[in-house]
Amino acid sequence: MALRGAVRAARGRWTRPLSSAGGGDTIFALSSAPGRCGVAVIRASGPGSRGALQSLTGTPKVPPARVLALRRIRDPDTAETLDRGLVVWFPGPRSFTGEDCAELHVHGGPAVVSGVLRALGRLPGLRPAEPGEFTRRAFHHGKLDLTAAEGLRDLIGAETEAQRRQALRQMEGDLGQLYQRWSHTLTQALAHLEAFIDFSEDDNVEEGVLSQVDGTVRALEREIRGHLRDGRRGELLRGGVRAVIAGPPNVGKSSLLNLLCRRPAAIVSPTAGTTRDVLEVALDIGGYPLVLGDTAGLRAATDPVEREGVTRARDRLCHADLVLAVLDATSVSPAPGALRAALAALEPPPGTPCVLVLNKADLLGGLRGSLSAACARAPPEPPATLLSCKTGEGLESLLELLAQQLAQLCGDPLLGSPSLTQSRHSRHLGACAAALARFGRGDSGDLAVAAEQLRLARRELGRITGHVGAEDVLDIIFRDFCVGK
Structure with a gap:
C-alpha cells in the first residue's frame, strides 16, 4: 500500500499521456517485479537522471559508466539514509532508452522501495513512467524497432521454453531484419521504376530495367505470401x-x-x-x-x-x-x-x-x-x-x-525464417502483398500507377517495423507493457 501511495502521489504531480513520451523530461519507475524481494531495481531515464543519482547518493561524482558502485542512498530533503545499495550510471546513447539512465539496486522491502520512489518524485523535473514508456523511448531513439519491442514484451510474458526462444529471436531483430530486407528491395525497385519514368526518353536508363523490376516485384510477392502461409505457427x-x-x-x-x-x-x-x-x-x-x-x-x-x-x-x-x-x-x-x-x-x-x-x-x-x-x-x-x-x-x-x-x-522457433507472431503483422503484410499483386506495367499500363502500388506496399512494411506511419499503433503496442519497462 505504501508503494502504491508513493507512486500515486508522485504521479499526481507529474502527469503526461504516453503518446507524448520521448520529450525532455525524466521518468522513473520500479523496473523489477513489485512485492517483497531480495533486490529491487529502480530506473530513471532522461536528462535529469544524472542529477537524480547525484542527489540520492549525496555526491557530485557519479560512478564510471556501466560499473556497479556501492553507495548510501539518502533522502535529498532530509539527508536521512534510505538504504545502502548498488547504483549504475548509463550515459546516453549507450543505454536501453538511448538517453542518460541511472539505476538503483536496493533491498526489495516495500518500505525501502516506496521511500526511494517518494524521494525521486520530489525532485524537480522527474515524474513516474507510464506503462511501456522506457521501451517507447528506446524506440524513438532508434534502439529497437516495433517488432523488437513486441518481442521484448513477449519475452517478459513467456511461460514456456519455446515461447522464450521465439520472443528472444524476435527481440534480437530477426523478424525486423527480414522486413527491412523486403523494404530495401521495394525501395530499389521503386527507384529503378521512377528513374525509367523520368529519364527513359533521354536514353540514360539501361534497357530491360522494367523487366528486372517486374521480376523483382513478383519474386517478393511470392516470398511474402509464403511467409503468410505459415499455419499461424508464431501466433x-x-x-x-x-x-x-x-x-x-x-x-x-x-x-x-x-x-x-x-x-x-x-x-x-x-x-x-x-x-x-x-x-x-x-x-x-x-x-x-x-x-x-x-x-x-x-x-x-x-x-x-x-x-x-x-x-x-x-x-x-x-x-x-x-x-x-x-x-x-x-x-x-x-x-x-x-x-x-x-x-x-x-x-x-x-x-x-x-x-x-x-x-x-x-x-x-x-x-x-x-x-x-x-x-x-x-x-x-x-x-x-x-x-x-x-x-x-x-x-x-x-x-x-x-x-x-x-x-x-x-514448429521450432529457432529454425528457418522467423514466424509471424502478431495479427497486426499479418494485416499489413496482406495489404502489402495485395499492392504488389496490383502492380503491373502491360503495354497499356500506367507506370505512375504502378509506382504508387510500390509506395503503398513499402508503406505497409514500414508500419510493421515503425519506420513509416506508425503513430496510430504506438499507444496500442506500448500500453500493454508493465510499468518500469
Whole structure:
C-alpha cells in the first residue's frame, strides 16, 4: 500500500499521456517485479537522471559508466539514509532508452522501495513512467524497432521454453531484419521504376530495367505470401495452442484434465452430464504452451442446462487448434479402421489435428494387447494412445504424443525464417502483398500507377517495423507493457 501511495502521489504531480513520451523530461519507475524481494531495481531515464543519482547518493561524482558502485542512498530533503545499495550510471546513447539512465539496486522491502520512489518524485523535473514508456523511448531513439519491442514484451510474458526462444529471436531483430530486407528491395525497385519514368526518353536508363523490376516485384510477392502461409505457427506459440477435450459423457474427460494439470481443477462424478460449461487451464507440454478446455459430454441432452453445455462444447470444438478425443477403451474395437470410425462419430472439424485417448485401459483385460497394437498402427488411423486416468498408466505416452502434435503446429522457433507472431503483422503484410499483386506495367499500363502500388506496399512494411506511419499503433503496442519497462 505504501508503494502504491508513493507512486500515486508522485504521479499526481507529474502527469503526461504516453503518446507524448520521448520529450525532455525524466521518468522513473520500479523496473523489477513489485512485492517483497531480495533486490529491487529502480530506473530513471532522461536528462535529469544524472542529477537524480547525484542527489540520492549525496555526491557530485557519479560512478564510471556501466560499473556497479556501492553507495548510501539518502533522502535529498532530509539527508536521512534510505538504504545502502548498488547504483549504475548509463550515459546516453549507450543505454536501453538511448538517453542518460541511472539505476538503483536496493533491498526489495516495500518500505525501502516506496521511500526511494517518494524521494525521486520530489525532485524537480522527474515524474513516474507510464506503462511501456522506457521501451517507447528506446524506440524513438532508434534502439529497437516495433517488432523488437513486441518481442521484448513477449519475452517478459513467456511461460514456456519455446515461447522464450521465439520472443528472444524476435527481440534480437530477426523478424525486423527480414522486413527491412523486403523494404530495401521495394525501395530499389521503386527507384529503378521512377528513374525509367523520368529519364527513359533521354536514353540514360539501361534497357530491360522494367523487366528486372517486374521480376523483382513478383519474386517478393511470392516470398511474402509464403511467409503468410505459415499455419499461424508464431501466433499459436505466442498465445498458446487451444485444445479441447471432447467425447461422450462419463468417459473421463474431466479426470484427464485433472491428471494433466495435476490438481482437481474439474469436478469428477460418476453421474453423466456433470460438466456443463467449458473449464480451461494453461499447461506447458514439452516446452510448448497449451490452453486445454474440458467440455460437456457430446450427446442429445434433454436438460436445458446440459443442452447449453453441449452447444458450447460443439462451438469450442469448431474453433479448436487441437482436439483430444476421449473414448471409453472398453467400447472400442481393435479392428482396422475402427479407431478412425470412432473418432469420426465425434464429428471433429475437418483438418483439425486430433489425438484419440482411449481411457479406462485398466478395465481392458485380455483386449489390451490388440487395442494397443491398433493404437500403434500406421496412418490412416488417427494418433491414439491407451490411458488410465485412475492409475496414471499411459500418461507419459500421451504427453509425448501431445508434444509431437504441438511441435508440428508451432514448429521450432529457432529454425528457418522467423514466424509471424502478431495479427497486426499479418494485416499489413496482406495489404502489402495485395499492392504488389496490383502492380503491373502491360503495354497499356500506367507506370505512375504502378509506382504508387510500390509506395503503398513499402508503406505497409514500414508500419510493421515503425519506420513509416506508425503513430496510430504506438499507444496500442506500448500500453500493454508493465510499468518500469
